[in-house]
Amino acid sequence: MKENGKISNAVIRRLPRYRRVLKELMKRGIERISSNDLSLLIGYTASQIRQDLNNFGGFGQQGYGYNVEGLYAQIGSILGLDREYKMAIIGSGNLGQAIANYTTYYRAGFVVSAIFDVNPKLIGISINGIEVLDYENLDTFLEENPIDIGIICTTKSSAQDVANRLIKGGVKGIWNFAPVDIEVNDDISVENVHLSDSLNTLAYYISHNQK
Amino acid sequence: MKENGKISNAVIRRLPRYRRVLKELMKRGIERISSNDLSLLIGYTASQIRQDLNNFGGFGQQGYGYNVEGLYAQIGSILGLDREYKMAIIGSGNLGQAIANYTTYYRAGFVVSAIFDVNPKLIGISINGIEVLDYENLDTFLEENPIDIGIICTTKSSAQDVANRLIKGGVKGIWNFAPVDIEVNDDISVENVHLSDSLNTLAYYISHNQK
Numbered sequence: 001m002k003e004n005g006k007i008s009n010a011v012i013r014r015l016p017r018y019r020r021v022l023k024e025l026m027k028r029g030i031e032r033i034s035s036n037d038l039s040l041l042i043g044y045t046a047s048q049i050r051q052d053l054n055n056f057g058g059f060g061q062q063g064y065g066y067n068v069e070g071l072y073a074q075i076g077s078i079l080g081l082d083r084e085y086k087m088a089i090i091g092s093g094n095l096g097q098a099i100a101n102y103t104t105y106y107r108a109g110f111v112v113s114a115i116f117d118v119n120p121k122l123i124g125i126s127i128n129g130i131e132v133l134d135y136e137n138l139d140t141f142l143e144e145n146p147i148d149i150g151i152i153c154t155t156k157s158s159a160q161d162v163a164n165r166l167i168k169g170g171v172k173g174i175w176n177f178a179p180v181d182i183e184v185n186d187d188i189s190v191e192n193v194h195l196s197d198s199l200n201t202l203a204y205y206i207s208h209n210q211k
Numbered sequence: 212m213k214e215n216g217k218i219s220n221a222v223i224r225r226l227p228r229y230r231r232v233l234k235e236l237m238k239r240g241i242e243r244i245s246s247n248d249l250s251l252l253i254g255y256t257a258s259q260i261r262q263d264l265n266n267f268g269g270f271g272q273q274g275y276g277y278n279v280e281g282l283y284a285q286i287g288s289i290l291g292l293d294r295e296y297k298m299a300i301i302g303s304g305n306l307g308q309a310i311a312n313y314t315t316y317y318r319a320g321f322v323v324s325a326i327f328d329v330n331p332k333l334i335g336i337s338i339n340g341i342e343v344l345d346y347e348n349l350d351t352f353l354e355e356n357p358i359d360i361g362i363i364c365t366t367k368s369s370a371q372d373v374a375n376r377l378i379k380g381g382v383k384g385i386w387n388f389a390p391v392d393i394e395v396n397d398d399i400s401v402e403n404v405h406l407s408d409s410l411n412t413l414a415y416y417i418s419h420n421q422k
Contacts, residue, residue: 012412012415012416013408013412015411015412015415016405016407016408016409016411016412017392017405017408019411020390020391020392020405020407020408021392042392043392078415079411079412079414079415079418080414080415080417080418080419081411081414083418085414085417093309093312094305094308094309094312094313095309095312095313097305097309098304098305098306098308098309099406100305101304101305101306102305102306102406103410109414110410110414148417149413149417172417172420173413173414173416173417175409175410175413179231180231181228181231181232181253181254187420189413189416189417191409191410191412191413191416193404193406193409194227194228194231195310195313195404196227196231197224197227197228197231198227198386198402198404199314199321199386199402200226200227200230200290200292201223201224201226201227201290201402202360202384202386202400202402203290203291203292203296203320203321203384204223204226204289204290204291205223205384205400205402206291206296206359206360206383206384206400207290207291207294208291209383209398
């Protein structure tokens with residue numbers, strides 16, 4: 001860890017990718033890897049990799065490389081993946097259902113505790129064994145069941161109100177799938193997945209024939 | 212447009228966001244906006260905004276600001292949104308279905324022409340009026356129906372094979388939702404939506420109590 005304990009956002013955003021590649025290496029029984037070989041797999045330059053990983057101690061040893069399992073565990077710990085996160089999904093349409101299913105199989109540490117909707121046709125149905133609850137009862141639910149992450153899968157127009165209620169109920173982070181930038185105070189973390197932005201960027205690269 | 216006609220990737224990635232905010236302004240009947248006011252809405256500094264938009268001509272006029280509608284149209288045109296993209300989704304699970312529904316209502320320019328799956332239980336069902344086809348017939352389909360964008364909603368282990376077949380069939384761009392980095396030649400564009408990376412990043416910020 002750096003002296004000030006703060007790792008830059010750019011490095012943080014690269015860590016999940018390092019972790020993903022390291023996991024693949026573990027599966028293949030590979031115990032150590034050089035920054036050069038890691039560069040081939042991950043697409044960053046070896047120098048970038050050494051610089052990134054130096055941020056938190058630098059497991060690499062000259063002539064040996066990185067210990068795959070050690071680095072994987074270290075990155076997981078830095079990312080805060082050695083604890084459990086309770087999550088609530090707001091909006092049980094296709095996207096909400098997809099996210100519920102995805103997170104269920106993705107990792108034990110991320111637990112969907114509840115799904116909420118306003119639509120009477122959806123309230124009461126079960127998604128992956130989790131009953132869809134009435135959004136009217138969100139406040140009461142949050143009082144009784146502390147939630148770390150609120151996942152917004154609603155329309156654009158509802159997203160900010162939903163975020164406000166989630167935060168009032170003690171949620172620490174928002175995973176936002178609504179195509180709008182929600183505003184929160186500094187003590188709340190927001191991670192946006194803007195599908196339209198991603199698709200628009202792809203359209204650009206296709207129409208300009210660039211990678 | 213810059214002399215060499217190339218806009219940096221960082222700027223390209225910000226353009227969809229500019230476009231989103233400009234669209235909101237249009238809806239609110241706002242015809243022009245200064246870089247300072249745009250900065251408040253979009254979160255980038257006014258100087259960053261001026262620098263970004265100067266990349267393609269700089270519509271801004273001293274004391275007038277940017278013409279909202281003109282800038283919106285210009286960004287859309289740069290992003291390649293003034294044409295139609297035909298898309299095929301591979302994998303009709305929850306995520307594939309969510310993407311099919313999402314893109315249908317998102318924008319007329321992105322048309323889901325077909326959805327493919329290997330699961331006999333899903334082949335033949337209809338999603339948003341589009342029948343799920345047998346993945347076995349993908350090659351023939353692509354020969355007869357040119358597709359611009361292949362959307363990969365399969366498991367990690369199938370993703371690379373699916374990408375190879377899509378590209379062989381003439382697809383120009385891949386929108387990849389499988390949690391793996393797929394390898395393609397330089398003439399193919401790939402845009403990844405790695406949900407796990409996004410969730411891991413959020414976990415970091417929550418556990419470190421940072422934005």
